[in-house]
Amino acid sequence: MHPTRVVGLMSGTSVDGIDAALVEIVGTDLNLKVELLAGETYPYPAELREKILAICAGASISIAELAAIDDAIAVVFAQAVQNIQVGYPPASLIGSHGQTVYHRPPQQQSLGYSLQLGRGALISRLTGITTISNFRVADIAVGGHGAPLVPRVDAYLLSHPQEARCIQNIGGIGNVTYLPPRRDDWLAQIRGWDTGPGNSLLDLAVQYFTNGDKSYDENGSWAASGSPCYPLVEKWLSQDYFRLPPPKSTGRELFGVTYLHQCLQDCQAYQLSPADVLATITELTAASIVNSYRAFLPQMPERVLLCGGGSQNLYLKHRLELLLRSVKVLTTDEVGLSATFKEAIAFAVLAYWRQLGLSGNLRVATGADQEVVLGEIHQVRACPKLTI
Numbered sequence: 001m002h003p004t005r006v007v008g009l010m011s012g013t014s015v016d017g018i019d020a021a022l023v024e025i026v027g028t029d030l031n032l033k034v035e036l037l038a039g040e041t042y043p044y045p046a047e048l049r050e051k052i053l054a055i056c057a058g059a060s061i062s063i064a065e066l067a068a069i070d071d072a073i074a075v076v077f078a079q080a081v082q083n084i085q086v087g088y089p090p091a092s093l094i095g096s097h098g099q100t101v102y103h104r105p106p107q108q109q110s111l112g113y114s115l116q117l118g119r120g121a122l123i124s125r126l127t128g129i130t131t132i133s134n135f136r137v138a139d140i141a142v143g144g145h146g147a148p149l150v151p152r153v154d155a156y157l158l159s160h161p162q163e164a165r166c167i168q169n170i171g172g173i174g175n176v177t178y179l180p181p182r183r184d185d186w187l188a189q190i191r192g193w194d195t196g197p198g199n200s201l202l203d204l205a206v207q208y209f210t211n212g213d214k215s216y217d218e219n220g221s222w223a224a225s226g227s228p229c230y231p232l233v234e235k236w237l238s239q240d241y242f243r244l245p246p247p248k249s250t251g252r253e254l255f256g257v258t259y260l261h262q263c264l265q266d267c268q269a270y271q272l273s274p275a276d277v278l279a280t281i282t283e284l285t286a287a288s289i290v291n292s293y294r295a296f297l298p299q300m301p302e303r304v305l306l307c308g309g310g311s312q313n314l315y316l317k318h319r320l321e322l323l324l325r326s327v328k329v330l331t332t333d334e335v336g337l338s339a340t341f342k343e344a345i346a347f348a349v350l351a352y353w354r355q356l357g358l359s360g361n362l363r364v365a366t367g368a369d370q371e372v373v374l375g376e377i378h379q380v381r382a383c384p385k386l387t388i
């Protein structure tokens with residue numbers, strides 16, 4: 001069987017740039033194999049990034065402006081597709097997550113709502129490649145959160161025959177997939193949910209303390225020079241989101257600028273230095289992850305595999321190791337799957353499953369009442385008059 005060459009595209013809640021992964025895929029589930037040919041992160045043009053962050057923070061814009069940003073994002077995604085393929089035979093499929101600008105989990109009386117910009121129709125028209133986009137809506141339509149969608153991909157790429165594992169993504173927001181050992185009815189025992197803040201609050205705090213000169217705390221060194229204020233960590237952990245049982249999802253709507261300002265106000269009462277504030281927020285991130293395992297998993301994992309940009313934050317990794325005690329903490333790189341490009345790879349796989357008519361969501365992770373095929377297909381010829 002020939003492999004299918006797919007470009008997976010993801011820009012997450014950190015809004016730091018477009019992760020593009022060019023992969024070759026064979027198989028479907030337990031025989032699924034993905035080879036990463038090329039992976040690259042293309043930063044957003046600064047002005048576009050500012051606009052996206054403003055929308056995420058609740059800025060009012062007209063429908064016309066929204067349409068223009070939708071297309072501007074599609075154009076940079078299409079550029080990423082062009083660039084990542086240089087030197088390789090062309091891909092036949094694109095799986096594009098797009099850029100989340102709004103996410104509202106479902107409530108008892110209403111379906112969820114999740115908006116990703118960077119329309120697939122334009123990506124397809126610009127590249128001439130079949131493009132699958134809008135992955136979250138089909139899950140939301142059957143009562144799900146539309147997130148997290150990565151757990152089914154994690155199951156087939158990262159489960160182990162004997163070992164219980166947690167795959168912990170630390171992006172802007174954190175999310176976990178619990179994978180029991182691959183035997184008996186293992187699929188039914190998988191769990192997944194958004195753990196809460198990943199780097200979102202840390203990044204915002206660094207930007208606040210440096211007046212925007214820095215966007216994140218490299219390796220967590222600044223936080224490592226401070227000390228966590230435990231009474232504050234306890235106070236913040238008592239918040240509703242952390243107590244809510246899965247399935248659950250969240251975003252910058254909750255763990256964003258307003259939340260950070262509340263944290264900073266709390267920190268003033270303890271006269272914390274910037275380094276202490278960063279250490280305290282790091283502790284919240286680490287403890288919210290580990291506490292959720294203890295509260296919501298059938299058993300603690302034997303191993304935690306980190307991915308996402310936060311896996312490079314050495315101080316956060318160290319705090320996770322301490323809180324997890326005997327559980328070994330590695331990155332997915334160490335078991336052969338790129339920690340940086342795992343999400344982009346996942347959307348390539350979800351697009352591939354879409355073409356094969358296979359379901360992409362896991363009910364236990366999203367709360368949907370059915371397993372469904374995810375994503376809208378855009379299949380048009382490239383239009384030479386349109387330029388990237």
Ligand SMILES: Nc1ncnc2c1ncn2[C@@H]1O[C@H](COP(=O)(O)OP(=O)(O)OP(=O)(O)O)[C@@H](O)[C@H]1O
Binds near residue numbers: 174203308
């Ligand atoms: N060397 C590093 N040290 C510390 N933090 C880092 C490092 N490299 C990346 N990061 C953090 O990772 C973040 C980006 O992570 P990532 O790209 O996984 O997020 P995302 O995909 O946008 O988010 P999400 O998974 O929530 O959608 C950066 O904003 C930064 O906080």
Ligand SMILES: CC(=O)N[C@H]1[C@@H]2OC[C@@H](O2)[C@@H](O)[C@@H]1O[C@H](C)C(=O)O
Binds near residue numbers: 175
């Ligand atoms: C709405 C949205 O974009 N959610 C993201 C976000 O980033 C991390 C976490 O929150 C996760 O659940 C989800 O993305 C991953 C790719 C997912 O759906 O599995």
